[in-house]
Amino acid sequence: MAATTESVKADAAEAPLLNKRNLFFAVAIYCVFYAWVRWYEGVYGWSAGLDSFAPEFETYWMNFLYIEFVLEVSTAGILWGYLWKSRDRKVMSITPREELRRHFTHWVWLVAYSVAIYFGASYFTEQDGTWHQTIVRDTDFTPSHVIEFYLSYPIYIITGGASFIYAKTRLPTYNQGLSLQYMVAVVGPFMILPNVGLNEWGHTFWFMEELFVAPLHYGFVFFGWAALGALGVLNIECQAIAKLLKKDLA
Amino acid sequence: MSASQSAVRSRAEAVKVSRTFDWLILFALFFIILGGYHVHFMLTGGDWDFWTDWKDRRLWVTVLPIVGITFPAAVQAVLWWRYRLPFGAIVSVLGLLFGEWVNRYFNFWGWTYFPVNFVFPSQFVPGAIVLDVVLLLTNSMIITAVIGGLAYGLLFYPGNWPVMAPLHIPVEYNGMMMTLADLQGYHYVRTGTPEYIRMVEKGTLRTFGKDVAPVSAFFSGFVSIIIYFLWHFFGKWFGSTAFTQAA
Numbered sequence: 001m002a003a004t005t006e007s008v009k010a011d012a013a014e015a016p017l018l019n020k021r022n023l024f025f026a027v028a029i030y031c032v033f034y035a036w037v038r039w040y041e042g043v044y045g046w047s048a049g050l051d052s053f054a055p056e057f058e059t060y061w062m063n064f065l066y067i068e069f070v071l072e073v074s075t076a077g078i079l080w081g082y083l084w085k086s087r088d089r090k091v092m093s094i095t096p097r098e099e100l101r102r103h104f105t106h107w108v109w110l111v112a113y114s115v116a117i118y119f120g121a122s123y124f125t126e127q128d129g130t131w132h133q134t135i136v137r138d139t140d141f142t143p144s145h146v147i148e149f150y151l152s153y154p155i156y157i158i159t160g161g162a163s164f165i166y167a168k169t170r171l172p173t174y175n176q177g178l179s180l181q182y183m184v185a186v187v188g189p190f191m192i193l194p195n196v197g198l199n200e201w202g203h204t205f206w207f208m209e210e211l212f213v214a215p216l217h218y219g220f221v222f223f224g225w226a227a228l229g230a231l232g233v234l235n236i237e238c239q240a241i242a243k244l245l246k247k248d249l250a
Numbered sequence: 251m252s253a254s255q256s257a258v259r260s261r262a263e264a265v266k267v268s269r270t271f272d273w274l275i276l277f278a279l280f281f282i283i284l285g286g287y288h289v290h291f292m293l294t295g296g297d298w299d300f301w302t303d304w305k306d307r308r309l310w311v312t313v314l315p316i317v318g319i320t321f322p323a324a325v326q327a328v329l330w331w332r333y334r335l336p337f338g339a340i341v342s343v344l345g346l347l348f349g350e351w352v353n354r355y356f357n358f359w360g361w362t363y364f365p366v367n368f369v370f371p372s373q374f375v376p377g378a379i380v381l382d383v384v385l386l387l388t389n390s391m392i393i394t395a396v397i398g399g400l401a402y403g404l405l406f407y408p409g410n411w412p413v414m415a416p417l418h419i420p421v422e423y424n425g426m427m428m429t430l431a432d433l434q435g436y437h438y439v440r441t442g443t444p445e446y447i448r449m450v451e452k453g454t455l456r457t458f459g460k461d462v463a464p465v466s467a468f469f470s471g472f473v474s475i476i477i478y479f480l481w482h483f484f485g486k487w488f489g490s491t492a493f494t495q496a497a
Contacts, residue, residue, distance in 0.1 A: 018270055042361060096257035100267065107274040114281035121285035122349035126292050127357040129300065130369075133443040134362045177493035184488070185282075192289075210442035212296040221293045227286025228321070228488035231328040234279060236491045238333075241271055244257040248264035 017097075018104040026112040030155075034119050037147055040064075049143035050135060065146050072154040079162050087169035094172065100244050102170050103237065109163035110233070116156035117189060121224060124148040132210040140200040149196045157193060160186040173240040181232020188226015195219035284345035287321040291346060297449075299350070299372050300358070302417050303435030305410075306450035310372070311466040315403040316473045318343070318374050322381055322402075323478045326394070327485025336386040339378035347373055367417075368434045376409040377402035391482055399478040403471025407463050 048056040088094070094102075124147055131144035141150075164186045167174045174182070202208070202216040258264045292299070294317040298310040326338030350371035358369040381398040388394065417431040428436070435448070451462075 017267065023274075038356065045361065096255050100257040104270075104274075107271065107278065110278045111274060114278040114285075117285040118281040118349070122288040123353060123357075125289050126296070126350070126353040127361065129292060129296060130353075130358045130362045130364070133300070133440045134364075136441050177495045180492045180494055181488060181490060189285075209444055209447055211447050212292060212300070213294055217293040221290050224286045224289035224293075225484070227282050228324055228485065230279060230282040231325070231485065231489040232491055234275060235328065235332060235489055237275070239491065241268075245264045245268060248256060248258050248261055249268060 015101065017101050019108070022105075023108050023111060026108055027115055030112070030115045030119060034123070034152075037151065041143060041147060045131070045143040052139035052141070061143055061146050062141065065141055065150055068146075068151050068154075072151075072158065076154075076158045076161065079158060080165055083162055083165040083169060091170060091175055092172050096244055099172060100241075103241055103244070106163070106167050106171060107237075109159070109166050110230075113156065113159045113163050114230075116152075116159040117227060120148070120152035120156040121189070121192075121227070124152040125220075129210070129212050133212070137203070137210075140204060149193070153189075153193045153196075157186075157190045160189065171240075173236060179233065179236060181229040182236070183229070184226050185229030185233055188223050188229060191223045191226070192220055195223060280341065280345050283321060283325060283342055284349045287342055287346050288349040290320065291317060297443075300369060301435060301440075302368050302370075302414070302431040303429075304448060304450055305372070305414055305417075305431065307463040308451060308453070308466050309449055311407045311463055312470045314372055315374070315377065315406045315467075315470045316477055318346075318406075319377075319381075319399060319402050319474045319477050320481045320484075321346075322374075322378055323395075323481035324485030324488060326381070326385060327391075327482045328489040330385055331391075331486070332489065336382050339381040339385075340375070343374040343378040347371060347375075364438055365434075368438055370413070372406070372410050374402070374406065374409070376405040380405065395475050395478040395482065399475035400471040402478075403469075403474040404467050406470065407467045 044060040048054070048060040051057060052061075124144070128144040128148045131142065135142070164182055167182065168178070198219050199216060208214070208216075258267055295314045298304045298306075298313055304310060322339035322342040325342045329335040329338035329341075354366060354369045354371060358364045359366050380401040381394060384398040384401070385391075385394040388397075414431075417434070418429050420427060421430055421433055423433055423436070435445075
């Protein structure tokens with residue numbers, strides 16, 4: 001009886017396996033932030049984003065660009081630095097229950113990464129298509145590029161990097177080396193950002209019309225394929241979780 | 251870590267944990283696949299998918315299934331071959347469709363003010379169902395590639411025809427004959443995409459008159475078979491669980 005009471009007390013005091021509040025917060029923060037960004041585009045895209053030589057373009061778009069650069073570098077430095085600095089140095093000696101809890105936290109990171117990559121690769125990338133097929137560009141830093149390339153891509157890079165560092169520093173599964181497909185899933189989409197260099201160079205050099213299927217864009221396609229590396233991460237995770245639960249599910 | 255210790259306290263908790271992971275995995279996988287598939291698709295076939303006046307009987311029918319069978323094949327290579335889940339193709343195309351519809355509504359219409367009946371996306375649902383069903387029934391990658399891949403190409407045009415047919419009705423405008431879709435494009439000018447780069451109804455295949463669409467679909471199905479093979483192995487590779495040692 002006493003033992004049962006102690007066990008119930010321990011359960012009540014213990015952190016939940018899945019922190020649902022964090023999960024909800026992770027998804028909500030991207031959605032709310034990007035809803036605000038979309039509102040900003042709607043208002044200042046047309047009113048201040050058509051002529052890059054106009055003073056209001058500098059005010060509403062170039063300043064937006066400078067601010068996001070600073071915030072992104074700071075966020076990446078602080079978040080990645082914190083995750084690395086607070087790493088578990090005895091990761092191989094954690095209890096199975098703690099390992100399970102960390103797998104759940106890892107999946108909260110992966111859910112956040114999925115939402116971030118959706119907004120970056122799908123929502124804001126195709127949005128760029130309709131903007132440039134409608135508006136003739138006179139700068140590399142068009143309103144859609146300020147958001148797509150220099151905001152939504154860095155955000156999914158930061159999120160993917162954080163997810164990778166979390167797994168590497170806190171889960172025994174990833175302690176045996178570097179997961180090839182995890183790196184593909186994170187580094188591949190990251191390479192889309194440097195590929196912007198090729199894209200902008202081409203658009204500046206030829207000042208072409210906006211044909212979305214133009215070969216100049218194929219670098220984005222190639223690195224977009226890397227998102228499929230998530231399938232490898234899925235397989236690693238399923239093996240690890242099955243190992244933790246197998247005995248109890250049998 | 252002690253091997254005798256358990257991660258869960260009861261079988262019921264183990265089941266609950268397992269189900270919770272299922273939902274987390276499905277959500278994350280859906281949006282990650284969506285992101286990769288959508289960026290691939292919009293930059294290899296997007297122009298024929300964005301506007302109704304690009305949805306012709308030749309290149310729209312030819313290009314889209316070929317570039318669209320890629321991710322379904324890769325996702326099937328993991329979901330079926332590792333987990334016996336027979337919905338790899340349909341989950342991929344539904345993800346793509348979700349990403350496209352959100353975009354066409356909030357951005358093509360909401361930001362640049364093109365009417366939705368000018369910018370609605372094409373869809374691959376019938377072809378994807380056939381791909382999944384053939385794989386489920388035969389458990390054979392080769393039969394899925396040959397039968398399913400061919401069907402994927404052949405079903406694209408009829409699958410989209412009910413939506414497109416009204417826009418292919420001929421109209422006369424300022425003494426010129428065109429389709430209703432052409433007329434939409436005429437009125438909704440896209441400054442960055444001038445008329446001379448619109449790739450529709452090109453070539454002498456029109457010699458065959460009414461047969462343009464079936465011939466294009468047949469060719470598309472043929473190439474889709476090859477692309478399925480290729481992307482099945484891409485999927486296998488992406489699903490590998492290898493680790494490398496840090497330098």
